[in-house]
Amino acid sequence: MANTRSLSNATAERDQSVLRRVRHLGSAHNGLPEWRLQRGTALALIPLGLYFVASMLRLATSDQTSAAARLASPAPALLTILFMLTLLSHAVVGLRSVLTDYVHTRAWLVAAELAVRTAAVLLAGASVLAVLKLFLGR
Protein backbone atom coordinates (compact mmCIF):
# COMPACT_ATOMS: atom_id res chain seq x y z
CA MET A 1 0.00 0.00 0.00
CA ALA A 2 2.79 2.34 0.96
CA ASN A 3 4.48 1.37 -2.24
CA THR A 4 1.42 2.21 -4.33
CA ARG A 5 1.01 5.57 -2.64
CA SER A 6 4.61 6.56 -3.22
CA LEU A 7 4.30 5.47 -6.83
CA SER A 8 1.15 7.53 -7.34
CA ASN A 9 2.78 10.44 -5.54
CA ALA A 10 5.69 10.27 -7.90
CA THR A 11 3.29 10.14 -10.81
CA ALA A 12 1.32 13.09 -9.44
CA GLU A 13 4.49 15.10 -8.94
CA ARG A 14 5.69 14.31 -12.41
CA ASP A 15 2.34 15.23 -13.94
CA GLN A 16 2.23 18.45 -11.96
CA SER A 17 5.65 19.48 -13.14
CA VAL A 18 4.76 18.55 -16.71
CA LEU A 19 1.54 20.57 -16.48
CA ARG A 20 3.48 23.50 -15.08
CA ARG A 21 5.88 23.35 -18.00
CA VAL A 22 3.00 23.15 -20.44
CA ARG A 23 1.27 26.13 -18.86
CA HIS A 24 4.39 28.27 -19.12
CA LEU A 25 5.58 27.27 -22.55
CA GLY A 26 2.81 25.68 -24.52
CA SER A 27 -0.56 27.19 -23.89
CA ALA A 28 -1.76 30.24 -25.76
CA HIS A 29 -3.95 31.01 -22.70
CA ASN A 30 -6.77 32.35 -24.89
CA GLY A 31 -7.50 29.26 -26.93
CA LEU A 32 -11.12 29.75 -27.96
CA PRO A 33 -11.11 33.51 -28.73
CA GLU A 34 -7.92 33.05 -30.72
CA TRP A 35 -9.34 30.06 -32.60
CA ARG A 36 -12.44 32.09 -33.46
CA LEU A 37 -10.41 35.13 -34.50
CA GLN A 38 -8.31 32.96 -36.83
CA ARG A 39 -11.39 31.43 -38.48
CA GLY A 40 -13.34 34.69 -38.57
CA THR A 41 -10.50 36.59 -40.20
CA ALA A 42 -9.92 33.63 -42.56
CA LEU A 43 -13.54 33.83 -43.74
CA ALA A 44 -13.33 37.61 -44.16
CA LEU A 45 -10.05 37.32 -46.04
CA ILE A 46 -11.57 35.14 -48.78
CA PRO A 47 -13.54 38.03 -50.36
CA LEU A 48 -11.20 40.80 -49.12
CA GLY A 49 -8.07 38.99 -50.35
CA LEU A 50 -9.57 38.21 -53.74
CA TYR A 51 -10.74 41.82 -54.08
CA PHE A 52 -7.33 43.16 -53.11
CA VAL A 53 -5.37 40.85 -55.41
CA ALA A 54 -7.73 41.63 -58.29
CA SER A 55 -7.29 45.37 -57.76
CA MET A 56 -3.51 44.90 -57.40
CA LEU A 57 -3.41 43.06 -60.72
CA ARG A 58 -4.98 46.10 -62.34
CA LEU A 59 -2.56 48.42 -60.54
CA ALA A 60 0.53 46.24 -61.04
CA THR A 61 1.75 48.16 -64.04
CA SER A 62 0.17 51.50 -63.19
CA ASP A 63 1.78 54.80 -62.22
CA GLN A 64 1.45 56.64 -58.93
CA THR A 65 -1.43 58.90 -60.05
CA SER A 66 -3.78 56.06 -60.98
CA ALA A 67 -2.92 54.10 -57.82
CA ALA A 68 -3.46 57.22 -55.69
CA ALA A 69 -6.72 58.04 -57.53
CA ARG A 70 -8.03 54.54 -56.91
CA LEU A 71 -7.22 54.63 -53.18
CA ALA A 72 -8.83 58.07 -52.92
CA SER A 73 -12.29 56.72 -53.77
CA PRO A 74 -14.41 55.51 -50.83
CA ALA A 75 -14.97 51.81 -51.56
CA PRO A 76 -11.36 50.91 -52.43
CA ALA A 77 -10.10 52.99 -49.48
CA LEU A 78 -12.45 51.25 -47.02
CA LEU A 79 -11.82 47.77 -48.44
CA THR A 80 -8.05 48.31 -48.42
CA ILE A 81 -8.09 49.42 -44.76
CA LEU A 82 -10.31 46.46 -43.80
CA PHE A 83 -8.10 44.10 -45.79
CA MET A 84 -4.89 45.29 -44.11
CA LEU A 85 -6.37 45.13 -40.59
CA THR A 86 -7.89 41.66 -41.15
CA LEU A 87 -4.71 40.39 -42.82
CA LEU A 88 -2.49 41.60 -39.98
CA SER A 89 -4.77 40.17 -37.26
CA HIS A 90 -4.82 36.84 -39.10
CA ALA A 91 -1.02 36.98 -39.51
CA VAL A 92 -0.48 37.64 -35.78
CA VAL A 93 -2.57 34.61 -34.77
CA GLY A 94 -0.89 32.42 -37.39
CA LEU A 95 2.66 33.50 -36.56
CA ARG A 96 1.88 33.05 -32.86
CA SER A 97 0.81 29.47 -33.41
CA VAL A 98 4.03 28.83 -35.36
CA LEU A 99 6.11 30.44 -32.59
CA THR A 100 4.45 28.47 -29.78
CA ASP A 101 5.20 25.28 -31.74
CA TYR A 102 8.84 25.94 -32.57
CA VAL A 103 10.24 28.32 -29.93
CA HIS A 104 10.91 26.26 -26.84
CA THR A 105 12.49 28.92 -24.60
CA ARG A 106 10.24 31.21 -22.60
CA ALA A 107 12.35 34.33 -23.09
CA TRP A 108 12.66 33.89 -26.87
CA LEU A 109 8.96 33.12 -27.17
CA VAL A 110 7.97 36.31 -25.32
CA ALA A 111 10.48 38.36 -27.31
CA ALA A 112 9.35 36.93 -30.65
CA GLU A 113 5.65 37.43 -29.85
CA LEU A 114 6.32 41.00 -28.78
CA ALA A 115 8.24 41.65 -32.01
CA VAL A 116 5.40 40.18 -34.13
CA ARG A 117 2.73 42.22 -32.34
CA THR A 118 4.75 45.43 -32.50
CA ALA A 119 5.41 44.96 -36.22
CA ALA A 120 1.72 44.25 -36.86
CA VAL A 121 0.58 47.38 -34.99
CA LEU A 122 3.14 49.56 -36.80
CA LEU A 123 2.21 48.14 -40.22
CA ALA A 124 -1.51 48.53 -39.50
CA GLY A 125 -1.01 52.14 -38.37
CA ALA A 126 1.14 53.01 -41.37
CA SER A 127 -1.29 51.41 -43.85
CA VAL A 128 -4.36 53.13 -42.37
CA LEU A 129 -2.55 56.48 -42.27
CA ALA A 130 -1.41 56.10 -45.90
CA VAL A 131 -4.90 55.26 -47.18
CA LEU A 132 -6.51 58.02 -45.07
CA LYS A 133 -4.02 60.56 -46.47
CA LEU A 134 -4.97 59.60 -50.02
CA PHE A 135 -8.70 59.42 -49.19
CA LEU A 136 -8.75 62.80 -47.46
CA GLY A 137 -6.62 64.24 -50.26
CA ARG A 138 -3.98 65.85 -48.08
Next chain:
Amino acid sequence: MKRPLSPFMFPTWYRFQITSVLSILHRLSGIALAIGSIFLAWWLVAVAAGGEVFEATHAFIASPVGVTLLFGWSVAFFYHLCSGIRHLAWDAGYGFDISTTYRSGYAMVAATIMLTALAWLYVWLTA
Protein backbone atom coordinates in the same frame (compact mmCIF):
# COMPACT_ATOMS: atom_id res chain seq x y z
CA MET B 1 15.32 10.47 -23.07
CA LYS B 2 16.20 12.85 -25.89
CA ARG B 3 12.98 13.10 -27.86
CA PRO B 4 12.85 14.79 -31.27
CA LEU B 5 11.25 18.25 -31.29
CA SER B 6 8.95 19.54 -33.95
CA PRO B 7 10.93 21.43 -36.62
CA PHE B 8 13.30 18.49 -37.05
CA MET B 9 10.79 15.66 -37.33
CA PHE B 10 10.97 15.41 -41.10
CA PRO B 11 13.27 13.36 -43.06
CA THR B 12 14.53 11.35 -40.04
CA TRP B 13 11.41 10.57 -38.00
CA TYR B 14 8.49 11.07 -40.34
CA ARG B 15 8.09 10.03 -43.96
CA PHE B 16 6.85 12.74 -46.33
CA GLN B 17 3.23 12.23 -47.40
CA ILE B 18 1.00 14.54 -49.42
CA THR B 19 -1.04 15.38 -46.29
CA SER B 20 1.97 16.46 -44.21
CA VAL B 21 3.67 18.25 -47.12
CA LEU B 22 0.53 20.29 -47.88
CA SER B 23 0.14 21.05 -44.17
CA ILE B 24 3.70 22.37 -43.90
CA LEU B 25 3.26 24.37 -47.11
CA HIS B 26 0.17 26.00 -45.54
CA ARG B 27 2.37 27.27 -42.71
CA LEU B 28 5.26 28.26 -44.98
CA SER B 29 2.96 30.16 -47.36
CA GLY B 30 1.38 31.86 -44.33
CA ILE B 31 4.78 32.98 -43.09
CA ALA B 32 5.69 34.18 -46.60
CA LEU B 33 2.45 36.19 -46.79
CA ALA B 34 3.04 37.69 -43.34
CA ILE B 35 6.43 38.91 -44.61
CA GLY B 36 4.64 40.12 -47.74
CA SER B 37 2.35 42.29 -45.60
CA ILE B 38 5.42 44.42 -44.78
CA PHE B 39 5.89 45.15 -48.49
CA LEU B 40 2.17 45.71 -48.93
CA ALA B 41 2.14 48.34 -46.17
CA TRP B 42 5.30 49.84 -47.69
CA TRP B 43 3.64 50.06 -51.11
CA LEU B 44 0.61 51.87 -49.61
CA VAL B 45 2.93 54.32 -47.84
CA ALA B 46 4.87 54.83 -51.09
CA VAL B 47 1.67 55.63 -53.04
CA ALA B 48 0.67 58.10 -50.30
CA ALA B 49 4.15 59.65 -50.21
CA GLY B 50 4.46 59.85 -54.02
CA GLY B 51 7.50 61.41 -55.71
CA GLU B 52 10.89 59.74 -55.33
CA VAL B 53 9.70 57.19 -52.76
CA PHE B 54 7.11 55.85 -55.21
CA GLU B 55 9.57 55.93 -58.13
CA ALA B 56 12.10 53.85 -56.16
CA THR B 57 9.40 51.41 -54.99
CA HIS B 58 7.99 51.08 -58.49
CA ALA B 59 11.47 50.49 -59.94
CA PHE B 60 12.05 47.75 -57.35
CA ILE B 61 8.70 46.07 -58.10
CA ALA B 62 9.45 46.14 -61.85
CA SER B 63 12.98 44.72 -61.37
CA PRO B 64 13.63 40.96 -61.81
CA VAL B 65 13.91 40.54 -58.02
CA GLY B 66 10.62 42.41 -57.52
CA VAL B 67 8.76 40.38 -60.15
CA THR B 68 10.14 37.13 -58.69
CA LEU B 69 8.94 38.15 -55.21
CA LEU B 70 5.52 39.10 -56.60
CA PHE B 71 5.28 35.75 -58.36
CA GLY B 72 6.24 33.91 -55.15
CA TRP B 73 3.67 35.85 -53.14
CA SER B 74 0.97 35.21 -55.73
CA VAL B 75 1.65 31.46 -55.50
CA ALA B 76 1.67 31.69 -51.68
CA PHE B 77 -1.57 33.71 -51.72
CA PHE B 78 -3.51 31.31 -53.94
CA TYR B 79 -2.10 28.28 -52.14
CA HIS B 80 -2.94 29.66 -48.68
CA LEU B 81 -6.40 30.67 -49.93
CA CYS B 82 -7.23 27.20 -51.32
CA SER B 83 -5.62 25.41 -48.39
CA GLY B 84 -7.42 27.74 -45.96
CA ILE B 85 -10.80 26.93 -47.52
CA ARG B 86 -9.93 23.22 -47.13
CA HIS B 87 -9.11 23.86 -43.46
CA LEU B 88 -12.41 25.73 -42.95
CA ALA B 89 -14.25 22.74 -44.43
CA TRP B 90 -12.44 20.48 -41.96
CA ASP B 91 -13.38 22.87 -39.11
CA ALA B 92 -17.00 22.50 -40.19
CA GLY B 93 -16.60 18.71 -40.08
CA TYR B 94 -16.39 17.88 -43.79
CA GLY B 95 -13.88 15.82 -45.75
CA PHE B 96 -12.07 13.97 -42.98
CA ASP B 97 -11.80 10.50 -44.49
CA ILE B 98 -8.50 9.59 -46.13
CA SER B 99 -9.70 9.37 -49.73
CA THR B 100 -11.50 12.75 -49.57
CA THR B 101 -8.45 14.31 -47.90
CA TYR B 102 -6.20 13.10 -50.72
CA ARG B 103 -8.65 14.22 -53.40
CA SER B 104 -9.13 17.69 -51.86
CA GLY B 105 -5.34 17.96 -51.52
CA TYR B 106 -4.70 17.30 -55.21
CA ALA B 107 -7.66 19.53 -56.18
CA MET B 108 -6.22 22.34 -54.07
CA VAL B 109 -2.80 22.08 -55.73
CA ALA B 110 -4.46 22.10 -59.16
CA ALA B 111 -6.58 25.13 -58.21
CA THR B 112 -3.47 26.97 -56.98
CA ILE B 113 -1.65 26.38 -60.26
CA MET B 114 -4.69 27.43 -62.31
CA LEU B 115 -5.42 30.60 -60.30
CA THR B 116 -1.75 31.66 -60.38
CA ALA B 117 -1.56 31.04 -64.13
CA LEU B 118 -4.80 32.98 -64.73
CA ALA B 119 -3.61 35.92 -62.63
CA TRP B 120 -0.31 36.23 -64.46
CA LEU B 121 -1.98 35.65 -67.83
CA TYR B 122 -4.19 38.65 -66.99
CA VAL B 123 -1.16 40.80 -66.08
CA TRP B 124 0.67 39.67 -69.22
CA LEU B 125 -2.32 40.35 -71.51
CA THR B 126 -3.11 43.78 -70.06
CA ALA B 127 0.48 44.99 -69.63
